[in-house]
Amino acid sequence: MTTRYDLIVIGAGMAGIAAAHKCASQGWTVAIVDELPYGGTCALRGCDPKKILRRGAEIVDAARLMRGKGINAAGLSINWADLVAHKHGFTDPAPRKAEDGLAHNGVTTLHGPTTFTGQNRVEVDGRPYEAARFLIATGARPRPLDLPGHEHMLDSSQFMDLKELPKRILFVGGGFISFEFAHIAARAGARPVIIDRGPRPLKGFDPDLVELLVNRGAAAGVEVRRATTVTRIDKTATGHRVTLERAGTTESAEYDLVVHGAGRIPDLSRLALDTAGVAWGARGVTVAGHLQSITNPAVYAAGDSADTAGMPLTPVAVIESKVAASNMLKNATTVPDYTGIPTAVFTIPELVRVGMLEHEARDQGLDIEVRYRDTSGWYSNYRTGESTAASKVLVDRATDQIVGAHLLGPEYGELVNTLGLAMKLGLTTRQLKSTTAAYPTVGSDLGSML
Numbered sequence: 001m002t003t004r005y006d007l008i009v010i011g012a013g014m015a016g017i018a019a020a021h022k023c024a025s026q027g028w029t030v031a032i033v034d035e036l037p038y039g040g041t042c043a044l045r046g047c048d049p050k051k052i053l054r055r056g057a058e059i060v061d062a063a064r065l066m067r068g069k070g071i072n073a074a075g076l077s078i079n080w081a082d083l084v085a086h087k088h089g090f091t092d093p094a095p096r097k098a099e100d101g102l103a104h105n106g107v108t109t110l111h112g113p114t115t116f117t118g119q120n121r122v123e124v125d126g127r128p129y130e131a132a133r134f135l136i137a138t139g140a141r142p143r144p145l146d147l148p149g150h151e152h153m154l155d156s157s158q159f160m161d162l163k164e165l166p167k168r169i170l171f172v173g174g175g176f177i178s179f180e181f182a183h184i185a186a187r188a189g190a191r192p193v194i195i196d197r198g199p200r201p202l203k204g205f206d207p208d209l210v211e212l213l214v215n216r217g218a219a220a221g222v223e224v225r226r227a228t229t230v231t232r233i234d235k236t237a238t239g240h241r242v243t244l245e246r247a248g249t250t251e252s253a254e255y256d257l258v259v260h261g262a263g264r265i266p267d268l269s270r271l272a273l274d275t276a277g278v279a280w281g282a283r284g285v286t287v288a289g290h291l292q293s294i295t296n297p298a299v300y301a302a303g304d305s306a307d308t309a310g311m312p313l314t315p316v317a318v319i320e321s322k323v324a325a326s327n328m329l330k331n332a333t334t335v336p337d338y339t340g341i342p343t344a345v346f347t348i349p350e351l352v353r354v355g356m357l358e359h360e361a362r363d364q365g366l367d368i369e370v371r372y373r374d375t376s377g378w379y380s381n382y383r384t385g386e387s388t389a390a391s392k393v394l395v396d397r398a399t400d401q402i403v404g405a406h407l408l409g410p411e412y413g414e415l416v417n418t419l420g421l422a423m424k425l426g427l428t429t430r431q432l433k434s435t436t437a438a439y440p441t442v443g444s445d446l447g448s449m450l
């Protein structure tokens with residue numbers, strides 16, 4: 001017999017869980033399904049465990065910066081197995097907590113791979129279900145790389161579960177994952193190399209700050225090679241022989257590990273979306289601004305699996321999920337507001353961005369003032385021994401409002417939240433400068449950055 005719900009949510013990550021809670025709390029009958037343990041990428045295989053591993057690296061780096069300044073960092077090292085065990089202390093109980101919370105709120109929790117069998121029907125592990133509405137929240141997976149030996153690469157989840165960390169690690173792709181993991185690995189004693197096929201890694205971030213970060217990473221043992229790609233990976237007795245291509249020349253080198261950091265794609269190919277009449281493409285489920293499928297009105301999508309103006313980030317998944325849930329409940333067409341959502345690369349130090357890049361602002365015809373500050377000599381950084389730090393705030397001359405902000409430095413991942421808030425609320429830099437921060441905190445540097 002087919003069980004029927006008001007809503008079936010496919011994917012129990014950030015996007016799926018938030019929407020299931022919201023609709024169930026409004027009295028809808030809701031089921032949620034995942035083929036993996038509940039919690040999704042962010043809690044189990046992404047943001048949260050990654051930042052636990054980074055904590056070890058932060059401590060080592062912080063001690064090294066204070067060498068000769070009263071701290072003896074000699075002999076300080078990361079015990080990788082213990083650090084990974086510390087991570088498991090958080091991730092192992094998370095699925096049970098997530099599932100119990102849903103069940104407590106009246107949501108039926110299902111398990112297994114899900115595929116559509118009609119416009120408003122799915123099968124979960126072979127069992128049929130129907131619903132008036134569906135939310136697709138299936139997230140993303142590593143982009144398949146078409147090269148001989150691709151199966152020897154580890155993905156980000158496998159990397160974070162390594163029992164021990166070898167020395168020679170090649171990260172393919174110069175984006176978020178490679179930079180964050182390489183910065184952790186270097187502090188844990190490895191010699192990571194990042195290759196990127198383009199001339200500039202971390203393309204979504206301010207180019208001047210990226211160059212500073214690349215140099216700071218080099219000093220910590222992270223090598224970055226540009227315009228380089230991998231063409232072949234062969235397993236050897238001691239590791240992997242990797243063939244690399246750069247400007248038409250080929251070289252090969254031996255690495256213990258090769259890690260995939262070459263982008264992620266929406267995880268949709270197994271859902272049989274065509275059977276449900278749901279249009280989709282390489283960027284995700286094709287949705288209107290209010291997150292409803294443009295071809296099947298019963299279906300909505302949110303998070304990494306939806307083709308929207310938002311980046312594939314946790315705060316975006318949560319906002320989209322709440323807006324999609326509210327639209328389903330009220331039959332409304334509200335569009336998410338993406339203004340002022342910050343993003344951070346958790347290297348050491350971290351690189352952050354909110355709003356537009358310089359060239360994006362100019363392409364939009366804005367008359368901007370670029371307020372660049374080398375903050376490396378400022379008190380907050382002197383105190384920690386950090387010698388690489390800078391800020392670049394883009395201010396619209398016509399309105400005195402911030403249209404973009406780019407920061408590289410310790411704790412700037414916290415500072416950027418204030419700039420995001422200012423953008424969201426449309427504060428002028430004059431208004432922002434009139435606020436007072438506790439002193440001495442990095443927040444108290446904001447006025448001088450402006």
Ligand SMILES: Cc1cc2nc3c(=O)[nH]c(=O)nc-3n(C[C@H](O)[C@H](O)[C@H](O)COP(=O)(O)OP(=O)(O)OC[C@H]3O[C@@H](n4cnc5c(N)ncnc54)[C@H](O)[C@@H]3O)c2cc1C
Nearest residue numbers: 011013014015035040041042114138139303304312313314
């Ligand atoms: C290594 C890493 C680090 C990251 N760090 C950060 C960070 O620091 N900050 C940040 O903002 N973002 C970060 N992200 C991105 C962030 O994790 C994602 O944007 C976010 O988790 C997306 O949430 P989601 O709910 O859309 O998808 P997910 O959390 O991926 O959830 C999708 C769920 O759907 C399930 N699923 C898929 N297909 C099916 C199917 N057919 N049937 C049943 N279930 C299915 C999956 O098993 C999964 O549990 C990181 C990502 C990675 C990979």
Ligand SMILES: NC(=O)c1ccc[n+]([C@@H]2O[C@H](COP(=O)([O-])OP(=O)(O)OC[C@H]3O[C@@H](n4cnc5c(N)ncnc54)[C@H](O)[C@@H]3O)[C@@H](O)[C@H]2O)c1
Nearest residue numbers: 173174175176177178196197229230261262263264312344
């Ligand atoms: N801190 C965070 O918020 C965080 C951390 C990790 C991941 N994420 C999310 O996960 C997504 C995926 O991360 P990612 O690091 O895999 O991708 P990414 O999109 O950040 O970067 C991929 C990079 O790999 C390069 N590349 C692609 N194919 C290549 C090849 N064959 N050889 C060499 N270089 C190649 C691209 O030019 C690009 O620079 C991100 O877009 C982000 O949304 C976020």
